[in-house]
Amino acid sequence: MIVLVAACGDDGVSRAVGARCDTERDCDERCLAPSTAYPDGFCSLSCESSDACPSDATCADVEGGVCLFSCVFPEDCAFLGPGWTCREQDLRVDPSRKVKVCLGA
Amino acid sequence: MSRRVITTLALVAIVGGASATARADTTTAVTADLEDQVVGAEVGLAGGLGRTPGGLRVAGRYLYQLSDQDWFDGSASFTYGSGGAECFRDRMNELACDHGVLDGSAVEITATVRRMFPARGAFRPFARAGLGVGVVRFNDDDLTGLAFPLHLGGGLRARVSPRVAIVAQAELVVGLAVFGDDLGVESQLGMAVTAGAEFGL
Numbered sequence: 637m638i639v640l641v642a643a644c645g646d647d648g649v650s651r652a653v654g655a656r657c658d659t660e661r662d663c664d665e666r667c668l669a670p671s672t673a674y675p676d677g678f679c680s681l682s683c684e685s686s687d688a689c690p691s692d693a694t695c696a697d698v699e700g701g702v703c704l705f706s707c708v709f710p711e712d713c714a715f716l717g718p719g720w721t722c723r724e725q726d727l728r729v730d731p732s733r734k735v736k737v738c739l740g741a
Numbered sequence: 742m743s744r745r746v747i748t749t750l751a752l753v754a755i756v757g758g759a760s761a762t763a764r765a766d767t768t769t770a771v772t773a774d775l776e777d778q779v780v781g782a783e784v785g786l787a788g789g790l791g792r793t794p795g796g797l798r799v800a801g802r803y804l805y806q807l808s809d810q811d812w813f814d815g816s817a818s819f820t821y822g823s824g825g826a827e828c829f830r831d832r833m834n835e836l837a838c839d840h841g842v843l844d845g846s847a848v849e850i851t852a853t854v855r856r857m858f859p860a861r862g863a864f865r866p867f868a869r870a871g872l873g874v875g876v877v878r879f880n881d882d883d884l885t886g887l888a889f890p891l892h893l894g895g896g897l898r899a900r901v902s903p904r905v906a907i908v909a910q911a912e913l914v915v916g917l918a919v920f921g922d923d924l925g926v927e928s929q930l931g932m933a934v935t936a937g938a939e940f941g942l
Contacts, residue, residue, distance in 0.1 A: 649829075649831050649832055650829065650839070651826065651827070651828075651829040651839075654832070655829035655830055655831060655832075656829075656830040656831070656832060656834060657829075657830070661826075662829060662830065663829070664826075676832070676834070679829065715832060716832050717832050717833075
């Protein structure tokens with residue numbers, strides 16, 4: 637758990653994954669625009685497997701496959717700001733498997 | 742007789758064809774192989790941390806003799822770096838940037854004093870210190886700042902003909918830059934290594 641909490645720390649936020657955004661210009665590749673699913677917006681990378689994501693993120697089967705921060709407990713996502721929590725989603729590479737990632741509540 | 746007069750006489754001697762004798766004298770006289778006005782051009786590499794631009798450095802230089810050992814050394818330089826957008830807003834909505842050492846670009850003018858030291862063989866060492874003012878730009882981040890760096894450096898100068906010398910120098914740059922947006926005042930820290938030619942007027 638300590639490892640996961642550290643992985644979800646503020647240091648892991650970058651233009652690739654985790655920065656706030658309004659448009660694609662704010663990110664290296666993709667901006668998940670501000671909404672209840674992505675409060676304040678969320679920079680991410682398109683992916684087909686977690687190999688395409690930073691080590692502290694997982695390729696979840698949402699938005700056609702995007703990297704989202706891995707988590708275990710809701711508090712692990714608190715560094716992303718109000719409205720974020722830890723939710724179960726399908727794994728992009730194998731939708732029959734579930735992963736826990738940070739998403740809007 | 743002042744050293745400046747000696748310098749002038751030495752230069753006249755060089756121009757008059759007594760270069761062999763003049764070169765022998767320069768091993769002891771500090772000013773004998775540097776005219777009272779000099780222009781130069783140089784190229785090199787600059788590297789900067791944080792919001793200090795780095796990349797290819799091209800500069801023009803003008804020197805004017807102030808005293809036996811010191812010359813005013815003014816320059817205009819251009820730094821052309823690489824790099825894409827590196828700034829983002831963190832989750833606290835504060836602007837954060839992660840520029841590399843060869844990112845960004847800059848235009849700068851400097852006013853420094855160059856102190857020449859006695860020659861050691863074919864090379865004459867010098868030290869340089871002064872201030873600059875410049876515009877710093879990170880184009881892909883649409884980030885522009887006004888920089889006020891302190892320049893500290895030194896180098897070697899070697900005469901290759903009566904009025905031409907080659908120069909190699911390195912400098913450390915420390916200062917502050919004021920940026921727009923939310924970035925505010927950022928420190929400047931960089932290094933540059935350049936080589937070029939100087940021509941006596």
